[in-house]
Amino acid sequence: MQRTLTYLLRIRRSAMSSESIARKLSAATDVDAVVIGAGFSGLYTVYKLRELGFTLRAFEQGDGVGGTWYWNRYPGAGSDSESWVYCFSFSRELEQEWNWSCRFPPQPEILSYLEYVAERFDLHSAFDFETRVTSARYDETAGHWVVETDHGETVTAEFVITAVGCLSATQVPEIPGRDSFAGNWYHTGQWPKAGVNFTGQRVGVIGTGSSGIQCIPVIAEQADHLTVFQRTPQFSVPAGNVPLTDEQRETLKRNIREIRENCRWATIGQPYDLKDHGVLDVSEEERRRQFEADWAKGGFEWMFGSYNDLLFDKQANDIAADFVREKIRDKVDDPETARKLIPTGYPIGTKRLPLDQGYFETYNRDNVDLIDVREEPIVEIVPAGIRTESRTVELDTIVFATGFDAMTRPLTRIDFRGRSGVKLEEKWAHGPQTYLGVAMADFPNLFMITGPGSPSVLGNMPTSIEQHVEWITDCMAHMREIGAKTIEPTVTAEQEWGEHVGELADATLFPQADSWYMGANIPGKPRVFLPYIGGFGNYRKLCADIAENGYEGFSIS
Structure with missing residues (x-):
């Protein structure tokens, strides 16, 4: 309905379009x-x-x-x-x-x-x-x-x-030779209305922020081969996305006024808030149990409905970060690829924390490669693809998942x-x-x-x-x-x-x-x-x- x-x-x-045009005049x-x-x-x-x-x-x-x-x-x-x-x-x-x-x-x-x-x-x-x-x-x-x-x-x-x-x-990096590329390139924030068919294509995705983490698993399923160019490894937690049942919808609609009122006064406008104690206030066994339960549930609540000291105390933050690093290692089969995907050098949650649906598991696919551009910098874009300091990666399409100003x-x-x-x-x-x-x-x-x-x-x-x-x-x-x-x-x-x-x-x-x-x-x-x-x-x-x-x-x- x-x-x-x-x-x-x-x-x-559509029927009103002529009337609307006349009104605009x-x-x-x-x-x-x-x-x-x-x-x-x-x-x-x-x-x-x-x-x-x-x-x-x-x-x-x-x-x-x-x-x-x-x-x-x-x-x-x-x-x-x-x-x-x-x-x-x-x-x-x-x-x-x-x-x-x-x-x-x-x-x-x-x-x-x-x-x-x-x-x-x-x-x-x-x-x-x-x-x-x-x-x-x-x-x-x-x-x-x-x-x-x-x-x-x-x-x-x-x-x-x-x-x-x-x-x-949108922010498109000024990579030398960008306009020389013989294929098509797109920015995730200016995507064609008609969509893009990646079937049979060699695709390069530059960027692994929120939009990259969302699009990479989907593109990997369509493309003949996908190469991801990563500058900064990201912490990410599972979305835990599931269909809603009719019963769940009825319950949500029955309680929606209370839910939305809670959002108005919560720290990040969500129907949950930080706990009234810190990660350092509980035992290792208790924090592990809570982290695992929230991880299984999925969503931002893992970080922003969690302990109240994660964004204020470096020791507390390190505990949370190490938990996620452990999860990444468990998900990625190849130890060298896992090493490249492990975030270091910044506290978890201080960059936009993405929610993912199978992002790290995507790197277990035979048709997906990861290039760490800190170790292997991009030199230029050439007609055939992207040239790094050590090789040219031939591509049919480039996707800039490089975010915004x-x-x-x-x-x-x-x-x-x-x-x-x-x-x-x-x-x-x-x-x-x-x-x-x-x-x-x-x-x-x-x-x-x-x-x-x-x-x-x-x-x-x-x-x-x-x-x-x-x-x-x-x-x-x-x-x-x-x-x-x-x-x-x-x-x-x-x-x-x-x-x-x-x-x-x-x-x-x-x-x-x-x-x-x-x-x-x-x-x-x-x-x-x-x-x-x-x-x-x-x-x-x-x-x-x-x-x-x-x-x-x-x-x-």
Whole structure:
């Protein structure tokens, strides 16, 4: 029934396309708000703004909704949050009528869900698709934003809300000769809608982060031969993904309100939280029993629903890391391959911890080779494939699973200019400066959903997104009620927030890793811990208190 309804809604959307085009031709160019992006953030923002009676225009670079799940269509792509919390909670009817197929939803299912949400709440009609916002300039004289698109349209708005995603600016390494390659190459974050057929091909995958760990097992099953080029070995834990039974769905739907409320106050926005004791507080036998039980269960709970000292105490972290290293050795048949796959040099959990489905076992296949590029560096890409210091690996296709310029580049690639023409890219030249990760001094009425300095990527994204959207739209409604024109953080509040974010990070093991959390994957990017690590629940309470105290730290005029 669910699939049938989704199909009918798509037919309805196609039938309405002519009407939609006509409506766009007469679309307003002076609105209350402009929204950029049509993923989870953009869809919910449009829903809330309409509910509150704000006029708006919304823009999306792709030709449909989905955000992350529109672009990341690579084999094996899926969520590492459980399906029943990786979704919206604003509609009780929606929670009850949508049925997830399994514990961790795959990309096609998440995209279908977002398309269903957009159709059910008539959100498509708000968006100009295949339209990229190129610039947004604050006009101090007029007191509004001037937004321009790549179609040459100009729209003025009192507010601009960025729903551009934290991981949407792809990073393709500048390997010499890349454009000389005679075959096809793809980035996992810009995957073709039609998919890629690897049957009979010699494939090279560069990168073993989250997307690499997801796509490598699937590609290995299709390709004639797969060569993985690994720079940094990764810790990974089993996903433990399983289909959901009808009984499980009924139980989840019956308890979903309580589950989602727990998410709102948990450390990483998931339906579990850290234990109230550390790994060093229990016996070796007890910690082993608990590690094994959580490992068998699968999912992030192994690390982030576990002992409370793993990310703060190096000795405790080493115990957890050694457990995972042991598991990797057990899974990989060849000792030399296992040696290359063993992570060293950084604490477990301080890089994004992937969930895998048979990743390490993939290296037991006869058609899979692993090249450690620290021991055997890539020299260049040649027409025939990839040349290392010792050989040329002949390839038909190259997959770059090399991640993103996270959190900042999705915003700085748009030419934002605030008061006195200050450019966002220049303001952030030495690292992002925000207040709460939602706003910036000198950029009045510009709100960021899950921007740098917010919890965002450190947990369940829908939990963080809903909190941000609700806080931002409540703020806009408050301004309308009191007749205020502009709101922006004070310089002092922005500076103090940045110091607070840094101090919290420095109290953990996170800065010891060269991760994208630190911007270390981008040459020349300032080394700054980008998200807020104080916990989703603590952050939610702090934001609520700030609003309750008359938006403390903001200047309202």
